[in-house]
Amino acid sequence: DAGVIQSPRHEVTEMGQEVTLRCKPISGHNSLFWYRQTMMRGLELLIYFNNNVPIDDSGMPEDRFSAKMPNASFSTLKIQPSEPRDSAVYFCASTRDGLYGYTFGSGTRLTVV
Amino acid sequence: DAKTTQPNSMESNEEEPVHLPCNHSTISGTDYIHWYRQLPSQGPEYVIHGLTSNVNNRMASLAIAEDRKSSTLILHRATLRDAAVYYCILRSPSGSARQLTFGSGTQLTVLP
Numbered sequence: 001d002a003g004v005i006q007s008p009r010h011e012v013t014e015m016g017q018e019v020t021l022r023c024k025p026i027s028g029h030n031s032l033f034w035y036r037q038t039m040m041r042g043l044e045l046l047i048y049f050n051n052n053v054p055i056d057d058s059g060m061p062e063d064r065f066s067a068k069m070p071n072a073s074f075s076t077l078k079i080q081p082s083e084p085r086d087s088a089v090y091f092c093a094s095t096r097d098g099l100y101g102y103t104f105g106s107g108t109r110l111t112v113v
Numbered sequence: 114d115a116k117t118t119q120p121n122s123m124e125s126n127e128e129e130p131v132h133l134p135c136n137h138s139t140i141s142g143t144d145y146i147h148w149y150r151q152l153p154s155q156g157p158e159y160v161i162h163g164l165t166s167n168v169n170n171r172m173a174s175l176a177i178a179e180d181r182k183s184s185t186l187i188l189h190r191a192t193l194r195d196a197a198v199y200y201c202i203l204r205s206p207s208g209s210a211r212q213l214t215f216g217s218g219t220q221l222t223v224l225p
Contacts, residue, residue, distance in 0.1 A: 004156075033212060033213075035215075042215060042216070042217055043157070043215035045212055045213070045214065048212050056212065091156045091157070093156070093157075101147070101149075101159030101162065102149075102157070102159060102213060103159065104156030104157050104158065105156055106155065106156055107155075107156050
């Protein structure tokens with residue numbers, strides 16, 4: 001299994017531009033999570049999906065952030081318009097329902113200049 | 114939500130055992146104790162989890178106190194590659210606490 005695959009690994013964009021981060025969860029996992037990590041705030045849960053349905057998006061910072069999961073093998077996190085304070089490492093994770101461990105991707109390092 | 118308390122940092126010598134403590138005095142009866150670690154420039158990695166009994170796997174052992182108010186992650190023989198931030202997390206089987214909420218963890222330094 002290739003694990004959770006995120007793309008791109010690095011993204012540098014100008015303020016005001018749209019940014020789309022992508023995630024392919026592990027086949028057979030039915031829960032998917034988007035996290036953001038910064039030095040100041042640590043790892044924060046942004047949103048999670050169960051069976052492709054958004055369950056809790058209370059961690060999404062504001063309307064500029066949106067996430068979709070059109071099918072069991074793909075999810076996107078979009079920021080429009082991006083701002084410098086969005087600079088962070090964004091992680092995607094997946095798990096099977098229940099109490100199994102999460103598998104995290106390698107993350108996307110986003111820099112907004 | 115039930116919270117955990119961990120030391121900010123710990124040091125260990127290479128090839129010696131490491132005991133990473135975690136306090137969770139407000140744990141509920143159904144909360145599982147999960148441990149993850151994050152190596153530099155990588156995503157968090159699952160280490161081990163348990164409910165009441167001690168657990169062992171190829172990476173580590175988890176010792177859970179009888180009253181479940183604390184637990185200890187044991188690395189039997191630390192290597193330089195074990196230097197990471199270790200997170201102790203309580204996870205409920207249902208409700209809003211099903212997702213993992215990360216605290217600040219313990220930064221483990223392994224000295225050669």
